[in-house]
Amino acid sequence: MWTGLLLAGVVVTLGGLVQGLAGFGLALVAVPILALLDPSLLPVPILITAMTHSVLSLAREHRHVDWHGVGWAMIGRLPGTAIGVLLVDSLDQKRFSLLIGVVVLASVLLSITTWTPRPTKVSLVIAGLTSGSFGTAMSVGGPPVAMLYQNSPGALVRSTLAAYFVLGSITSVTGLAIAGQVHTPQLLTGLLLIPFLILGFLLSSPLRKLVDTNGIRTPVLVLSTITAVTLIVRSAIG
Template sequence: MDYGGDGLALLVVLLASLVQAWLGIGFALLGAPLLYLLDPAYVPGPVLLLGFVLAACMAVGNRQALAWRRPLPAILARLPGAWCGGLLLGLLPGAWLGLLLGACVLLASLSSYRWLALSCSPRNLAVAGFCSGLLGTATAVGGPPMALVYQTRKRLDGRDELAAFFLLTTPISLLLLFHQDRLPLEVLGASLRLAPAVLAGYALARRLEGRFERHSPRQALLLLSLLAAGGLLLNSLWRLCA
């Protein structure tokens, strides 16, 4: 892994952590495509590890019981989804993984404009949890399926429940990656180098809580995600055609 872009990587992780600590989602949606452009080795291992650190910070900072009851169907469904994602990751060459990641981010960004509204029912949560496990393990972007079923929930409720979901389920994906020898010590070192940016982004989000209109960061997230997805798709297509 090339550490020459550590400064940019730290900035990306800080911004992505700030967005997720505010909305409950956005770390991988924004961070994964940008970090992949800096170095494909950041995806999926380091992004998943850093997302787990952020989820732990949010759960501890909430100072309440872990909000796991509503997302329980999604938590249970993530296990088979993660297993399928591990199989998919083993079949995809690097450039194709970039295309899949870019397509996931692009579709997630477009669907977040509420063109597709789903209720937060146990059935929808189970389907979203399976898809989250599949995409999260293969590309580190496991949040968008959950975001679709949480669009109608209040921001704070959704943020706390999504934090519980990622805290309890991300280790499943990490264990599968470890089993496939996709979490070497080098990946752990890269994650530790970027961890201070996660803590800084979370702390900044706590400082800014209540100071901005509810939807303003969401629109910025979607715009940045669209730009990142577009850049990643072009980069991956260039690598395939070269």
């Protein structure tokens, strides 16, 4: 148990560092690997650690938040949360892992295209709906909204996503709790992972102004692709 928790902590530290620099990436780094280590780590413990990271990020760069965009994304997040709760309640572990792999891989493929979306009202609502669905079901809720801000200044991206993730994580955990999907062991695991998350966040502080988002983009996408493909193959042959 403790060995698995330590491995999960190392992964969360790396994810916290990445998200502290780019504004997103905790889920892309951590979720596929944690799903391989122990599917019970998803989605509640990661939602808790992601919410903690978002609170810290928001406190650090709150002056740059695009609250207009956060509001429209949250309009989509609310019904998306209900869809995510249904996904958690209806999928077995094999299909759950397969779905995680497909979603992460799709996010990577979108990231490397020349598509340049903008954060309009319609696109934000759609992104919030998608983000709410997968963020609640498997903690991978960042990419749909992050893609819309990919050409914005770093501080705006990090702070806006942090504000959205704080509200979104609270919504997702509340929805899962109402549906009876939140249990004490999951909450304890989430709390035990928070120190690792804080370490990653602190490591990002002196680096975020020195490292351009593109500097960590390729490693994140490569790692996400490898783990996503592993999950898909494992689900297919398992």
